[in-house]
Amino acid sequence: MSKTDTSETGRAADEAAGAQLSTAPQEDTVIGGPTLGVVGWIRWFWRQLTSMRVALILLFLLSLGAVPGSLIPQTSADELKVQAFKDAHKTLTPLYEKLQFFDVYSSVWFSAIYILLFVSLIGCIVPRSWQFVGQLRSRPPGAPRRLDRLPAYTTWRTEAEPEQVHEAALAVLKGRRFRAHTAGNAVAAEKGYLREAGNLAFHVALIVMLVAFAWGQLFKSEGGKLIVEGDGFSNTLTQYDDFKSGSQFGTDELEPFSFKLESFNGTYEKNGPQRGTPRTFEAAVTYSQGGADKKAVIRVNEPLKVGDSKVYLIAHGYAPVVTVKDGRGKTVFHGAVPLLPIDNNITSTGAIKVMDGYRDKNGKKEQLGFQAFFVPTFAGAGKGTMFSQFPALDFPVMALTGFHGDLRVNSGLPQNVYQLDKSKMTQFTDASGNKLAQRMLPGETMTLPDGAGSITFEKDVKEWASFQISQQPGNGLALAGAIAAIAGLTGSLFIQRRRVWVRAVRGEDGVTVVEMAGLGRSESAKLPEELGDLAVALTVQAPPAAEAAPETAEEPAEDPAPSGEADK
Numbered sequence: 001m002s003k004t005d006t007s008e009t010g011r012a013a014d015e016a017a018g019a020q021l022s023t024a025p026q027e028d029t030v031i032g033g034p035t036l037g038v039v040g041w042i043r044w045f046w047r048q049l050t051s052m053r054v055a056l057i058l059l060f061l062l063s064l065g066a067v068p069g070s071l072i073p074q075t076s077a078d079e080l081k082v083q084a085f086k087d088a089h090k091t092l093t094p095l096y097e098k099l100q101f102f103d104v105y106s107s108v109w110f111s112a113i114y115i116l117l118f119v120s121l122i123g124c125i126v127p128r129s130w131q132f133v134g135q136l137r138s139r140p141p142g143a144p145r146r147l148d149r150l151p152a153y154t155t156w157r158t159e160a161e162p163e164q165v166h167e168a169a170l171a172v173l174k175g176r177r178f179r180a181h182t183a184g185n186a187v188a189a190e191k192g193y194l195r196e197a198g199n200l201a202f203h204v205a206l207i208v209m210l211v212a213f214a215w216g217q218l219f220k221s222e223g224g225k226l227i228v229e230g231d232g233f234s235n236t237l238t239q240y241d242d243f244k245s246g247s248q249f250g251t252d253e254l255e256p257f258s259f260k261l262e263s264f265n266g267t268y269e270k271n272g273p274q275r276g277t278p279r280t281f282e283a284a285v286t287y288s289q290g291g292a293d294k295k296a297v298i299r300v301n302e303p304l305k306v307g308d309s310k311v312y313l314i315a316h317g318y319a320p321v322v323t324v325k326d327g328r329g330k331t332v333f334h335g336a337v338p339l340l341p342i343d344n345n346i347t348s349t350g351a352i353k354v355m356d357g358y359r360d361k362n363g364k365k366e367q368l369g370f371q372a373f374f375v376p377t378f379a380g381a382g383k384g385t386m387f388s389q390f391p392a393l394d395f396p397v398m399a400l401t402g403f404h405g406d407l408r409v410n411s412g413l414p415q416n417v418y419q420l421d422k423s424k425m426t427q428f429t430d431a432s433g434n435k436l437a438q439r440m441l442p443g444e445t446m447t448l449p450d451g452a453g454s455i456t457f458e459k460d461v462k463e464w465a466s467f468q469i470s471q472q473p474g475n476g477l478a479l480a481g482a483i484a485a486i487a488g489l490t491g492s493l494f495i496q497r498r499r500v501w502v503r504a505v506r507g508e509d510g511v512t513v514v515e516m517a518g519l520g521r522s523e524s525a526k527l528p529e530e531l532g533d534l535a536v537a538l539t540v541q542a543p544p545a546a547e548a549a550p551e552t553a554e555e556p557a558e559d560p561a562p563s564g565e566a567d568k
Helices: 004-021 039-050 051-071 081-086 090-100 102-108 106-138 162-175 196-218 476-495 527-538 561-568
Strands: 151-156 179-183 186-191 221-228 233-234 242-245 258-268 278-289 292-299 305-307 309-325 332-336 348-354 367-375 397-405 425-427 437-440 443-448 455-470 498-506 510-519
Touching: 039 106, 039 242, 051 102, 051 106, 090 102, 102 106, 106 196, 151 527, 162 179, 162 510, 162 527, 196 476, 221 233, 221 309, 242 425, 258 309, 258 455, 278 305, 278 309, 292 309, 292 510, 309 348, 309 367, 309 510, 332 348, 332 455, 397 443, 397 455, 498 527
Parallel strands: none
Antiparallel strands: 151 510, 179 186, 186 498, 221 242, 221 455, 233 258, 258 278, 278 292, 305 309, 309 332, 309 455, 348 367, 367 397, 397 425, 397 437, 443 455, 498 510
C-alpha cells in the first residue's frame, strides 16, 4: 500500500470519528433512509390529530365555518330567503352552491371539521385523564438537593429539633390544604391539582356541547305559524306554515297541545329619538293540553312552555278585513287578510286572492286578485309618501290594485300566499282606459268596472302575530356543558399548581437549619408571598434562634491624654 493510500484511509477514519462526535444534525438521505410504513404513518397522524395544537386549530375552523352560516341565508331556515338571494346574486350563486354555503351545517366540509374536532378532543382527554389520575394517586416528589436554586426560597436557624420542624411543617401545610408527606430529610407538599381538573373539565364540556349540538340537530323540530286575532293553532304537521326537523325526528313526537290568539297588545314610544320603539309587545293566548284550558301571555324572550315545546313570539303585523262581492252583489270573500311588514313602522304589502265562487258579468268562472299596500299611520294626502309614519294603528289607509284572470294556484307549483302571480292575470281599467287603483280609508268601497263587482275595506283591522314552535332536546345539555366549560376554564386560568419543600437538618454547631423553597408548575407572582406566609406560620413552632451578641473592645477607664502632653 502506498503512502497516498495510507493517508487517505487515515483521513477517512478521522472524518468518521469526527462525524460521531459532532453535534450537528445529520442529513437524512432518501435512498436507504428510514421509512415510517403504514402503521408508522397512522401513528404519526393520530399523534398530530390528538395534539392540543390541532384541537385548537379545528375549534377555530369550526367557528370560522359558522360565519357563512350566519351571513348567508340557509335552506334549512328559510327557503324563500335563499331563493331571493339566488335571484339577486346570479354570479355568486354557482360558487356558493359548490361550496355548500346554503347548507353550511349539513355540508361535507363542516361535518368533517366537526367529527375531527370530536375525535381530537377525545384523543386529548383520555390519556391526560389517566395521567391526572396517576398524579392524584402518587405523592409529591422529594426535595431537590439545592433548594436555594429555586425561585422562591427562605432559610433560618432554630433551636427546635429537625423532627419537630418536620412535624410542624406537615401540620402547617396540611392546614393550608396541601398534600404533604415526609420524604427523606424534608417535607414535600403540592397544591393546585384543580387546575388540571379544570382544564380537563373544560375539554369534557366542549365534547358535551358538541354532543348536545348533534343531538339537537338530529331530533329537533321547528315550525312557524302566523295567527290572526281570534284564530287558533293545533300542534299538528298540517297546521304549520313552514316546518323543518332533524333526520331522526318523527311527526308522532310533536307535543299534543293547541292555543288560540285572543288579542295582541303593542304600544310604542311616541316622542323623542326612540319614537316608534316597542314598549309593550305581547300576545294573550288560551292554550289547552290534556283538555284543561289555561291563559298565558307570550312576550319576546318569554315563550310559552308546553311540555318539551316552546312557543316564541317573533313578529307582528296587521290584517285588514275586506269584503269582495261579484256583479250580482253576492259575497264571494270576507275575512282578515294578513299583510307582511316591510319596515319598522309596519308599512305592509300583500295579496288578496279570490279563488272560488266568483263569476263575471257573463256568468263565467274567474278568479280575482288584489295587490294591497297598507299603512297603519298615513302621512296625509299631498305629503308625497305612502309609507307609514308610526307603527300604531292611528290613521290606517290601504291602496288596492285589482286583477282578474287565472291566479295559477292550481298549476301544481308552490306559490307565495303574499304575492300575486300575474302571468295569467289582467289588470282592471276604468272607462278612460287607465289602470284601476284606489287609496281607501276604512269603510270605503272600490267598485270594479263593467259590473265586475266591488271590494270593501271594512272598518275592522285585526292584528296578527307570528309564532315559532320548537322542540330542542339538546338545549339543557348544551347549557350544562357551557356552564361546566366556563367553570373549568376559570379554574385552569386562576388556580396555580405549586410545590413546597421544607428541609430541617442539624448544623455543625448543633443548631437546626431550616430551608423552605417553592416552585410553581406555571408562572405565579404570588408564590413568594405564599411561601412567606407559610414561613411565618412555621416560625411559631420553630422560632429563629437568638444569635450571640458580637464582642466589643473594652473602654479605657480614663480618657487618654492629648498627644502633646504625652510627649512631654
